[in-house]
Amino acid sequence: MLAYIARRLLLVVPTLFGIMLANFLIVQAAPGGPVDLMIARLRGHVSQATARVGATGASETAGGRVARPGAGEEGATRASQGIDPDLVRQLEKQFGFDKPAWQRFVHMMRSYLVFDLGSSFYRDRPVLGLMLEKLPVSISLGLWTTLLVYLISIPLGVAKAVRDGTPFDVWTSAVVIVGYAIPGFLFAILLVVLLAGGSFVHWFPLRGLTSDTWALLSWPQRIADYLWHIALPVLALVVGGFASLAMLTKNSFLDEINKQYVATARAKGLSRRRVLYGHVFRNAMLIVIAGFPGAFIGILFAGELLIEVIFSLNGLGLLGFEAAVNRDYPVMFGTLYVYTLIGLVLNIVTDLTYMAVDPRIDFERRDA
Numbered sequence: 001m002l003a004y005i006a007r008r009l010l011l012v013v014p015t016l017f018g019i020m021l022a023n024f025l026i027v028q029a030a031p032g033g034p035v036d037l038m039i040a041r042l043r044g045h046v047s048q049a050t051a052r053v054g055a056t057g058a059s060e061t062a063g064g065r066v067a068r069p070g071a072g073e074e075g076a077t078r079a080s081q082g083i084d085p086d087l088v089r090q091l092e093k094q095f096g097f098d099k100p101a102w103q104r105f106v107h108m109m110r111s112y113l114v115f116d117l118g119s120s121f122y123r124d125r126p127v128l129g130l131m132l133e134k135l136p137v138s139i140s141l142g143l144w145t146t147l148l149v150y151l152i153s154i155p156l157g158v159a160k161a162v163r164d165g166t167p168f169d170v171w172t173s174a175v176v177i178v179g180y181a182i183p184g185f186l187f188a189i190l191l192v193v194l195l196a197g198g199s200f201v202h203w204f205p206l207r208g209l210t211s212d213t214w215a216l217l218s219w220p221q222r223i224a225d226y227l228w229h230i231a232l233p234v235l236a237l238v239v240g241g242f243a244s245l246a247m248l249t250k251n252s253f254l255d256e257i258n259k260q261y262v263a264t265a266r267a268k269g270l271s272r273r274r275v276l277y278g279h280v281f282r283n284a285m286l287i288v289i290a291g292f293p294g295a296f297i298g299i300l301f302a303g304e305l306l307i308e309v310i311f312s313l314n315g316l317g318l319l320g321f322e323a324a325v326n327r328d329y330p331v332m333f334g335t336l337y338v339y340t341l342i343g344l345v346l347n348i349v350t351d352l353t354y355m356a357v358d359p360r361i362d363f364e365r366r367d368a
Helices: 002-029 034-062 071-080 085-095 101-113 127-162 167-181 184-195 219-257 260-267 272-290 292-302 305-310 316-325 329-357 363-367
Strands: none
Touching: 002 101, 002 329, 034 085, 101 329, 127 167, 127 219, 127 272, 127 305, 127 316, 127 329, 167 219, 184 219, 184 305, 219 272, 219 305, 260 272, 272 329, 305 316, 316 329
């Protein structure tokens, strides 16, 4: 067991390096970057200044005065024709693009080994500090959503498999189909309209993870306030995520129930409950457990962006989106590094969970 875990941990290093290298090369090949974005913004400011100067000159001419370009107007005209090359070189040095790409990548990976994720280009703050600041929101959404999705989907999937073809299976399938068809963000908008002061009642808050007076509340009041704020975002994510897992659980159980070993166990006189939860459950849950890392990472870092926007929650999803839009490479690669590392570690945890659910599985012997 220990040898297997050690090998898996050693494999994390080249896997993480390969993922970072592939994404680095893709970003380098993509058009547009921090320097180009800053130059485009500077051109936009210059164009606006030139337009204002032109409008002033036109009004003076219309009043009977001869419009002569002043020093400021000449500077604006020269600047509107192009950006000063010295300024471009200064921007490249500021963003680190005065060095070859391979040197930037090596320096980045050396820093990441000690979890020095650099500083944001535009926020002038360490990336790790930004992530830790946004982490409570994403952890709250991710953990509560994942917990509720599994607590709802697994019992529902088992009940649907046991009652396959019954009225219960039919009407719960209708609920699952509705949950699968409606995107989480659309259901979030519906919740806002109905329950958060949109058009009907205002029972739930629409902004933040806690109230402004949270620090002044007692601990029971703080817990109640926190749950009050998190209720609608988590509900929107659960509705968008439980359907596929419920159907996966049902199909997995049906596949196991129809196998020969189940009929053999029943023929030996074992009760239906013992067969179901003593044999079928252990085998059927393997495929459900296999999807846990992907589900957790998806909910924690990717699936909650629109939910964060709708409910004004400043989490990691919104941070990553803003970094991609603004070409904030330190934030982009820093978050990618942390996400990938967590995902690889969770894959190892998944294998260990496999062996806990079914002791017959021995990854160490298989690798040998």
